[in-house]
Amino acid sequence: MGGPGAGAVLRAAGPADVVRAVEWARETGVPIVPRGGGHSYAGHSVNSGLVVDLRALDGIAVDPGSGLVTVGGGVLTGALYAALRPHGLALPLGNGATVGIAGLALGGGSAATSRRLGLTADTLRATTLATAAGTVLTCDGTENEDLFWACRGGGGGNFGINLDLTFQAVPAPAASTCLLLWEVAHAPAVFEAVQELMRTAPEEVSLRLGVATSGGRTLVSVVGLHLGPAAELRDILAPAFAAGPPSRADIADRDFWDAMDYLQHETAGGAFAVRTHFAVDPLPPEAVAQALAHLAAAPPSGNPDGCGFALFGWGGAINRVGPAATAFVHRDAQYLISLDTSWLPGEEPAPQLGWLAALDHLIAAHATGGAYLNFTDPDLRDWRTAYYGANYPRLVAVKRRHDPDGLFDFPQSVGS
Numbered sequence: 001m002g003g004p005g006a007g008a009v010l011r012a013a014g015p016a017d018v019v020r021a022v023e024w025a026r027e028t029g030v031p032i033v034p035r036g037g038g039h040s041y042a043g044h045s046v047n048s049g050l051v052v053d054l055r056a057l058d059g060i061a062v063d064p065g066s067g068l069v070t071v072g073g074g075v076l077t078g079a080l081y082a083a084l085r086p087h088g089l090a091l092p093l094g095n096g097a098t099v100g101i102a103g104l105a106l107g108g109g110s111a112a113t114s115r116r117l118g119l120t121a122d123t124l125r126a127t128t129l130a131t132a133a134g135t136v137l138t139c140d141g142t143e144n145e146d147l148f149w150a151c152r153g154g155g156g157g158n159f160g161i162n163l164d165l166t167f168q169a170v171p172a173p174a175a176s177t178c179l180l181l182w183e184v185a186h187a188p189a190v191f192e193a194v195q196e197l198m199r200t201a202p203e204e205v206s207l208r209l210g211v212a213t214s215g216g217r218t219l220v221s222v223v224g225l226h227l228g229p230a231a232e233l234r235d236i237l238a239p240a241f242a243a244g245p246p247s248r249a250d251i252a253d254r255d256f257w258d259a260m261d262y263l264q265h266e267t268a269g270g271a272f273a274v275r276t277h278f279a280v281d282p283l284p285p286e287a288v289a290q291a292l293a294h295l296a297a298a299p300p301s302g303n304p305d306g307c308g309f310a311l312f313g314w315g316g317a318i319n320r321v322g323p324a325a326t327a328f329v330h331r332d333a334q335y336l337i338s339l340d341t342s343w344l345p346g347e348e349p350a351p352q353l354g355w356l357a358a359l360d361h362l363i364a365a366h367a368t369g370g371a372y373l374n375f376t377d378p379d380l381r382d383w384r385t386a387y388y389g390a391n392y393p394r395l396v397a398v399k400r401r402h403d404p405d406g407l408f409d410f411p412q413s414v415g416s
Helices: 015-028 077-087 101-106 145-150 184-200 230-236 238-243 256-262 285-296 316-320 350-364 383-402
Strands: 008-011 032-035 050-053 060-062 068-072 124-130 136-140 161-168 175-183 205-214 217-226 248-254 271-279 307-313 335-343
Touching: 015 032, 015 050, 015 124, 015 161, 060 077, 068 077, 077 101, 077 256, 101 161, 124 145, 136 145, 145 383, 175 184, 175 230, 175 256, 184 205, 184 217, 184 238, 184 285, 184 307, 184 335, 205 285, 217 230, 230 238, 230 248, 248 256, 271 350, 285 307, 285 350, 307 350, 335 350
Parallel strands: 008 050, 032 050
Antiparallel strands: 060 068, 068 161, 124 136, 124 161, 175 217, 175 248, 205 217, 205 307, 271 335, 307 335
């Protein structure tokens, strides 16, 4: 693999390779990071030292009786959904088929089912960790509890390399989905109505409310999941329809996995940047108006993903876990607000990033603080407080106990 400072990728065939890689990195002083799905927004799953590719740790074992599901550290979300489907079991697994389950869970893990089923981290029951000392530790509610606590929201790559993870699945309910689109003229009324729906609807309902500009056109959208029949979902959405006639309205019954496929996030690729906030209260009309005006003045980009902002409905089961019960601290949030922009290779990013920073300043005044670790932002100021809040000192203590020399180190790593 070369000497200190060399760049290399090790495709681990199994846990023993991972442990040996950790030992080698410690002995040589070469920086080491694990790579699962490779979806770190800030590129923290690569480095100039040693990248341990976990994709071959792809085993999935389902116990239909208990609902316990044990997966290798390199399993991707799409593969796990496929393995759960024959057993009629469900987990809150986000909306990206190529996202690694380890990174998703370790950073919290938000899904369309989270208002009912909790965060991905909330369903974690145990994990096996290769530590900086070269030991393999089982971490659960009774053994190495400090590491188990940290692995539920403390972020991937901070405390070791997760060789496997065990989750508690539940019977998959029937589902329905919706996709509603409006012209931007309806945005103020739709935002007022749907934000109220997002926090008052039954926790079986999860809505994403957004507005985006792409190719010169701006549309307002509501994408949603209901763990119940489409007829109920249509009734629940009545205030949204009353806010203005949508140009498109698709509401349909689906089985659980077809609903998950329907909600998969699609992207054209290319470069992008994201800022996030949590909020307890809806964005007030004046904030929505300011953000819409800012969106209308967005700089042009050739990336079809365009730019915009969205609110994801939180609350429900997410809020029923105490902020100190896991490392994931943002337990009072009713909304996750995501702001984004994109550009193509060869385009100058400065105008897009300046636009995003100005939008972030507008929204921040109406948020409650904090940022979502899994939408990692390399430009985030005071990321320690934003990601972890009051839990950060405890995370640093766990880090110093199990990785005193900082072997697992990267930008925005715990303790850095």
